[in-house]
Amino acid sequence: QVQLVESGGGVVQPGGSLRLSCAASGFIFSSYGMHWVRQAPGTGLEWVAFIQYDGTNKYYADSVKGRFTISRDNSKNTVYLQTNSLRAEDTAVYYCAKDRGGNTGFDYWGQGTLVIVSS
Amino acid sequence: QSVLTQPPSASGTPGQRVTISCSGRSSNIGSNTVNWYQQLPGTAPKLLIYTNNQRPSWVPDRFSGSKSGTSASLAISGLQSEDEADYYCATWDDSLNAWVFGGGTKLTVL
Numbered sequence: 556q557v558q559l560v561e562s563g564g565g566v567v568q569p570g571g572s573l574r575l576s577c578a579a580s581g582f583i584f585s586s587y588g589m590h591w592v593r594q595a596p597g598t599g600l601e602w603v604a605f606i607q608y609d610g611t612n613k614y615y616a617d618s619v620k621g622r623f624t625i626s627r628d629n630s631k632n633t634v635y636l637q638t639n640s641l642r643a644e645d646t647a648v649y650y651c652a653k654d655r656g657g658n659t660g661f662d663y664w665g666q667g668t669l670v671i672v673s674s
Numbered sequence: 675q676s677v678l679t680q681p682p683s684a685s686g687t688p689g690q691r692v693t694i695s696c697s698g699r700s701s702n703i704g705s706n707t708v709n710w711y712q713q714l715p716g717t718a719p720k721l722l723i724y725t726n727n728q729r730p731s732w733v734p735d736r737f738s739g740s741k742s743g744t745s746a747s748l749a750i751s752g753l754q755s756e757d758e759a760d761y762y763c764a765t766w767d768d769s770l771n772a773w774v775f776g777g778g779t780k781l782t783v784l
Binding site for chain 1: 721
């Protein structure tokens with residue numbers, strides 16, 4: 556069965572960095588795009604970033620452009636989110652999600668990893 | 675302020691039919707298909723409807739979706755207590771070059 560397991564969250568000071576990881580299993584990872592979506596406490600979902608199946612195309616939300624970088628290692632079935640210059644408003648649960656392809660939805664989600672930006 | 679507009683709340687009694695709306699513009703819903711997600715309390719979101727009206731295999735046929743112009747709707751018939759959750763619409767926005775979500779609708783089963 557498909558599994559997505561995020562890790563790397565934690566407490567970080569404003570201006571700091573964290574690298575989030577998402578380990579995938581149960582499907583041909585190298586054939587699918589992957590997303591990061593976040594949810595600040597008590598609020599709705601916000602799409603953060605997408606990487607194409609082979610890593611050639613990447614898209615970012617304006618709120619994180621220039622600060623966050625999405626990448627993947629298909630040999631390790633893992634997608635990453637490097638988060639730099641963190642701000643209080645980046646505090647959220649970060650989910651990775653598998654793309655079905657062609658804007659047909661994100662069909663599997665991980666359980667999320669919590670990032671808290673606080674001094 | 676979300677790009678897609680949803681009512682913040684909806685409610686119904688067991689057995690009732692409820693609908694949740696999602697309003698956008700020509701650059702998003704008007705030119706792309708809509709997907710819906712269900713988020714039960716304390717859990718990760720789950721894909722509920724894709725490509726406007728298609729259900730993944732794990733979703734009962736009580737759930738249906740539709741799209742017309744720059745708006746979309748999610749309908750839940752035969753409402754059950756376990757349907758109490760947050761519901762989000764989402765699509766691609768051609769102008770923003772980004773996926774966008776609605777602000778979410780909290781469904782309460784009375």
